Amino acid sequence: MDVEERTVADQADLRERTIRVTVNGTTYERTVSVRRSLVDFVREDLELTGSHVGCEHGVCGACTVLMDGEPIRACLMLAVQADGAELTTVEGLAPLSGEDLHPVQQAFWDHHGLQCGFCTSGILLTAYDFLRDKHGATEDEIRHAISGNLCRCTGYQGIVRSIQAADQTWER
Amino acid sequence: MKPAPFDYLTPTSVDETLAVLREHEDDAKVLAGGQSLVPMLNFRLARPEVLVDINRVAGLAGIGVEDGTLRIGAMTRHRALETHLSSADGAWALLHEAVGHVGHAHIRSRGTVGGSLAHADPSAELPAAVSALGATLVVQSADGTREVAPEDFFEGFFTTSLAADELLTEIRVPAWPAGTRSSFLEVCRRRGDFAQVAVAAVVTLTDGRVTQAGVGLAGAAPGTVQARSVVDGLLGREPDAGTIAELAANFAADLDPPPDSHGPAEYRRHLARHLLVRALTKATRPAGATRASVA
Ligand code: FES
Numbered sequence A: 001m002d003v004e005e006r007t008v009a010d011q012a013d014l015r016e017r018t019i020r021v022t023v024n025g026t027t028y029e030r031t032v033s034v035r036r037s038l039v040d041f042v043r044e045d046l047e048l049t050g051s052h053v054g055c056e057h058g059v060c061g062a063c064t065v066l067m068d069g070e071p072i073r074a075c076l077m078l079a080v081q082a083d084g085a086e087l088t089t090v091e092g093l094a095p096l097s098g099e100d101l102h103p104v105q106q107a108f109w110d111h112h113g114l115q116c117g118f119c120t121s122g123i124l125l126t127a128y129d130f131l132r133d134k135h136g137a138t139e140d141e142i143r144h145a146i147s148g149n150l151c152r153c154t155g156y157q158g159i160v161r162s163i164q165a166a167d168q169t170w171e172r
Numbered sequence B: 001m002k003p004a005p006f007d008y009l010t011p012t013s014v015d016e017t018l019a020v021l022r023e024h025e026d027d028a029k030v031l032a033g034g035q036s037l038v039p040m041l042n043f044r045l046a047r048p049e050v051l052v053d054i055n056r057v058a059g060l061a062g063i064g065v066e067d068g069t070l071r072i073g074a075m076t077r078h079r080a081l082e083t084h085l086s087s088a089d090g091a092w093a094l095l096h097e098a099v100g101h102v103g104h105a106h107i108r109s110r111g112t113v114g115g116s117l118a119h120a121d122p123s124a125e126l127p128a129a130v131s132a133l134g135a136t137l138v139v140q141s142a143d144g145t146r147e148v149a150p151e152d153f154f155e156g157f158f159t160t161s162l163a164a165d166e167l168l169t170e171i172r173v174p175a176w177p178a179g180t181r182s183s184f185l186e187v188c189r190r191r192g193d194f195a196q197v198a199v200a201a202v203v204t205l206t207d208g209r210v211t212q213a214g215v216g217l218a219g220a221a222p223g224t225v226q227a228r229s230v231v232d233g234l235l236g237r238e239p240d241a242g243t244i245a246e247l248a249a250n251f252a253a254d255l256d257p258p259p260d261s262h263g264p265a266e267y268r269r270h271l272a273r274h275l276l277v278r279a280l281t282k283a284t285r286p287a288g289a290t291r292a293s294v295a
């Protein structure tokens, strides 16, 4: 196919696209503006407001989600780029209907891992990703793992303690 | 904090990408991992009319070794490079060390090797590393391919020799001889930040003398720089502590780094000098030897 033809014919609408994204096991199809960020898409189009928007330039980590299993900054991706991807947001950590929190969440509850909660969803997903393939993490390793997530409340002590506790309690 | 409107294109082949870039030239911006470009779009510091997303272009990501040369596709994610080179030694271990300093895990999941190089942040790690390693940057346009040395690619503050219709497609890192060691050292305010200063050093020793070397620095000047005078001064010599200290001091004295909110130029000169000493010491001492004093 001729290149000119393709860019014109296949991409007739250059400002809007229909995408299909699987979030926490549910597949959604939506038409979005190409300049919508992934985190805005998740919060506003899918109404999953557990992911937060802090800085919108990749500094704070409040928007952390897992895409195809890896932690990413959802403010640094366009929603259209996630077409075909699988996401996990904080809502996917524990089933909404169930009583039980995920062991990482439970540890944050038990050990004062949060105060206002703004940073918490991002930190939970970061901790989840970190602990998945790490057992017996040292405090230094934990602090390194969460160094990309800012918390303005806790001073991080409670967060570190929570992750240490989850390392013990999460059977994985 | 939302991007200005743009047309969004997703070419699927290199040829198609090159045709689109030729068509739109300066109106277009290439979107790779987006870890620097998307913030610029959000701040509206970049307002391209056309955003060319190359994440779906086939064949641009991947790492392999061919005829002893390490070939890294431009769209290879930082995390993939980090994992791939986790047991590298000698010269290529430098890339592993350097990429580990790039942002945080979240950034490295998406950020790309080619994106870091083409963005040419003067404080970025990878431009310094490929400069030290004497890598070749493969650049394509609709007219063909050119192979560019780092010193001809990095032109200064966020500036490269890439033309608007060109695409960086691959990085080729040569094999270094046996007896090569490397070191990447960085000082930054917080883990994951860009370097205040970083030094990348690769040195080959044959019978105790330096037979090949490369040194690149980030944060020490308005752009990525190579420490030519240090390399020239080392070649043929036994790299004793006195030689290293003198070469580092002379090189650093000539630097003119831009002062910023993190410190005056003098501070960066100081960091450059001492990181040079430490990195060169580490790259020239037998494994296990203790670090030289750098008072
Ligand atoms: S909102 Fe994404 S990193 Fe701050």
Ligand code: FES
Pocket (backbone or CB within 6 Å): A113, A114, A115, A116, A117, A118, A119, A120, A150, A151, A152, A153, A154
């Ligand atoms: S709990 Fe308030 S920002 Fe972390």
